[in-house]
Amino acid sequence: MSAPVPNPPSSAAIFAGFFSVGIIGFGGVLPLTRRLIVEQRRWMTAAEFTDLLALCQFLPGGNVINLSVAVGFRFRGLVGAVAGFSGLMAAPVAIVIVLGLCYGQFAHEPAVQRGFAGLAAAAAGLIVAMALKIAAPVRRDVPMAGLAAATFIAIALLRVPMLLAIVVMAPLGIALAWRRQR
Amino acid sequence: MAAAAVSGVLVDLAVLYGQLSLLALGGGPTIVPEMQRQIVEVHGWMTAREFAALFALAQAAPGPNMLVATLVGLHVAGVAGALVATLGLVTPSTMLLLFALTVWERFRDAPWRRAVQAGLVPATVGLFVAAALLIAQAADPTWALGALTAVAAGLSVWTKIHPLWLLAAGALLGVIGLV
Numbered sequence: 632m633s634a635p636v637p638n639p640p641s642s643a644a645i646f647a648g649f650f651s652v653g654i655i656g657f658g659g660v661l662p663l664t665r666r667l668i669v670e671q672r673r674w675m676t677a678a679e680f681t682d683l684l685a686l687c688q689f690l691p692g693g694n695v696i697n698l699s700v701a702v703g704f705r706f707r708g709l710v711g712a713v714a715g716f717s718g719l720m721a722a723p724v725a726i727v728i729v730l731g732l733c734y735g736q737f738a739h740e741p742a743v744q745r746g747f748a749g750l751a752a753a754a755a756g757l758i759v760a761m762a763l764k765i766a767a768p769v770r771r772d773v774p775m776a777g778l779a780a781a782t783f784i785a786i787a788l789l790r791v792p793m794l795l796a797i798v799v800m801a802p803l804g805i806a807l808a809w810r811r812q813r
Numbered sequence: 814m815a816a817a818a819v820s821g822v823l824v825d826l827a828v829l830y831g832q833l834s835l836l837a838l839g840g841g842p843t844i845v846p847e848m849q850r851q852i853v854e855v856h857g858w859m860t861a862r863e864f865a866a867l868f869a870l871a872q873a874a875p876g877p878n879m880l881v882a883t884l885v886g887l888h889v890a891g892v893a894g895a896l897v898a899t900l901g902l903v904t905p906s907t908m909l910l911l912f913a914l915t916v917w918e919r920f921r922d923a924p925w926r927r928a929v930q931a932g933l934v935p936a937t938v939g940l941f942v943a944a945a946l947l948i949a950q951a952a953d954p955t956w957a958l959g960a961l962t963a964v965a966a967g968l969s970v971w972t973k974i975h976p977l978w979l980l981a982a983g984a985l986l987g988v989i990g991l992v
Contacts, residue, residue: 653876691837692906693879723876731887749987751869751952753979756965762945766938775935782939786846787946793847805932
């Protein structure tokens with residue numbers, strides 16, 4: 632993919648780097664990951680990072696989870712991939728399990744219920760904002776916006792299984808993009 | 814629950830999240846509608862409101878935003894369920910990634926690769942907006958909570974405020990009974 636890094640990070644360093652991203656990353660860990668890899672540890676150049684991110688976004692799965700695997704694999708093979716992934720996920724998974732167990736314990740308390748209702752409403756606001764940001768570039772592209780609207784109707788209103796919606800919508804989108812490219 | 818029933822649920826979780834893993838176009842949130850449909854309507858493991866609460870809890874934790882799977886697993890089958898759901902969600906996509914890493918060099922600049930990437934955008938957008946609507950619907954049974962969602966969305970789009978402040982403010986407004 633590119634010239635080997637003069638000082639490839641060890642698996643332990645990869646684990647530690649992604650651990651630090653996992654434990655402090657709230658509401659979107661991608662910017663933090665980029666800063667860690669490109670600016671702080673200098674494991675990759677900005678261009679290399681962008682290229683690897685393109686693959687991680689192209690494939691299914693969480694982008695940063697994919698990145699942790701791809702970065703680890705690149706420097707240290709399978710062991711590195713496991714190090715990156717487990718570094719990223721260990722603390723958040725443990726924390727969310729503890730939070731979940733506490734929530735189960737106190738879910739019947741009225742104050743906890745009210746707090747959760749507020750938390751859930753704010754969390755919904757964050758995902759609404761994310762949807763608005765991701766939809767903005769497609770808005771003026773009528774055929775693509777039409778496909779997006781059709782997907783939305785199928786999933787949100789008709790409650791069609793996701794696999795069916797994708798099997799229909801993805802080829803249409805790809806055919807459209809292909810025709811434009813030629 | 815009997816041991817057989819528990820292991821049956823673990824298999825259900827692994828199958829569900831294994832499928833969702835390969836459907837997660839453009840990241841975690843796009844599979845939220847299907848996750849909700851499967852969990853609430855197909856399996857009947859919880860109500861839509863309970864799912865929205867778990868989604869909120871996952872947002873309030875650090876790390877990647879796919880941790881709602883961990884919480885669903887925890888709710889349905891305890892810590893074993895949490896681990897099965899989490900690994901189920903990441904294993905298939907990771908296998909695909911490891912394979913793709915070895916051939917990426919060959920297809921990175923291929924015209925079909927760019928067409929596929931551009932062509933998946935509308936489906937991704939539609940799924941994201943559907944996820945937002947379904948989560949908001951489940952989280953906002955009252956007008957006050959709906960207003961809180963709208964204000965949080967507006968602040969998140971138009972200001973650089975840290976999302977954790979919005980979550981904390983929402984929880985606080987709830988505890989003191991303002992929403």
